[in-house]
Amino acid sequence: MNNDPAALGQALRHWRDRTSPNDVGLPQGGVRRAPGLRREELAQLAGLSVDYVVRLERGRATSPSPQVLASLSRALRLSELERDHLYLLAGQAPPTAGHISPHIPPSVQRLIDQLRNTPISVHDAAWNLISWNPLWAALIGDPSAWRGKERNIAWRHFTGLPSRVTHTPEQEARLETALVSDLRSSAARYPQDTALRSLIIQLRRASDRFDELWDAHAVGFHTTDSKAVHHPDVGIVTVDCDTLTVPGNDLRIVTCSAAPDTAASDQLELLATIGTQVST
Numbered sequence: 001m002n003n004d005p006a007a008l009g010q011a012l013r014h015w016r017d018r019t020s021p022n023d024v025g026l027p028q029g030g031v032r033r034a035p036g037l038r039r040e041e042l043a044q045l046a047g048l049s050v051d052y053v054v055r056l057e058r059g060r061a062t063s064p065s066p067q068v069l070a071s072l073s074r075a076l077r078l079s080e081l082e083r084d085h086l087y088l089l090a091g092q093a094p095p096t097a098g099h100i101s102p103h104i105p106p107s108v109q110r111l112i113d114q115l116r117n118t119p120i121s122v123h124d125a126a127w128n129l130i131s132w133n134p135l136w137a138a139l140i141g142d143p144s145a146w147r148g149k150e151r152n153i154a155w156r157h158f159t160g161l162p163s164r165v166t167h168t169p170e171q172e173a174r175l176e177t178a179l180v181s182d183l184r185s186s187a188a189r190y191p192q193d194t195a196l197r198s199l200i201i202q203l204r205r206a207s208d209r210f211d212e213l214w215d216a217h218a219v220g221f222h223t224t225d226s227k228a229v230h231h232p233d234v235g236i237v238t239v240d241c242d243t244l245t246v247p248g249n250d251l252r253i254v255t256c257s258a259a260p261d262t263a264a265s266d267q268l269e270l271l272a273t274i275g276t277q278v279s280t
Contacts, residue, residue: 006059119135120132127152127252128151137275176210239264
């Protein structure tokens with residue numbers, strides 16, 4: 001499959017110019033020399049360096065990875081047809097029906113943007129973290145430096161990677177059963193997804209608990225549950241977590257909330273102000 005770096009750069013510039021800061025929840029920021037997003041803003045939204053965005057737009061970055069393309073697609077609010085065109089220009093096969101897609105439809109992204117006062121994370125059907133808002137990063141910790149399997153929630157939990165979240169034994173049992181059940185269902189829906197198959201194999205080798213639940217054909221689903229988040233600056237924040245599924249896209253949207261006029265709601269308001277600047 002041939003790529004066309006010059007056409008890719010031209011398309012990225014066009015999509016960047018048509019995307020206003022308001023579309024992506026950014027301030028207008030005074031007088032702009034060109035319409036749409038600045039390169040710095042696109043880089044921030046996509047989790048890329050400004051230099052890499054410049055090289056892409058100038059046709060000097062010739063082989064962007066599918067992960068980079070997915071991040072650009074989300075940042076630019078591309079439709080599925082535009083996303084597929086982006087992949088083809090980069091010489092990559094677009095996501096197919098047999099594979100898990102990290103694509104967030106623009107309408108879903110707008111909904112997430114409007115809930116900026118609620119910590120929100122978005123995951124694909126394999127529980128890979130693909131997007132989050134600033135308040136989620138402030139509460140849970142900035143995941144920008146996480147790479148590869150570090151961004152997979154099942155991997156982080158079952159292999160004991162550092163986390164600010166603690167559960168009671170009952171909460172942990174419900175979470176683990178739901179995660180294993182989700183991965184089993186996704187494996188059935190996406191039989192051609194080699195990354196998902198590899199994740200399951202590696203989880204079975206790395207975690208006796210995952211292996212036990214997998215062999216037991218554990219069945220469960222995500223319910224509203226409370227979590228204790230041990231934040232280094234505001235203390236223990238107890239929030240209610242809900243997992244929402246987007247029909248047709250298999251996205252998992254996890255929201256954290258607190259009842260009004262509670263200590264937790266005051267802590268979330270404080271975190272919305274200090275963000276991740278104090279501790280990560």
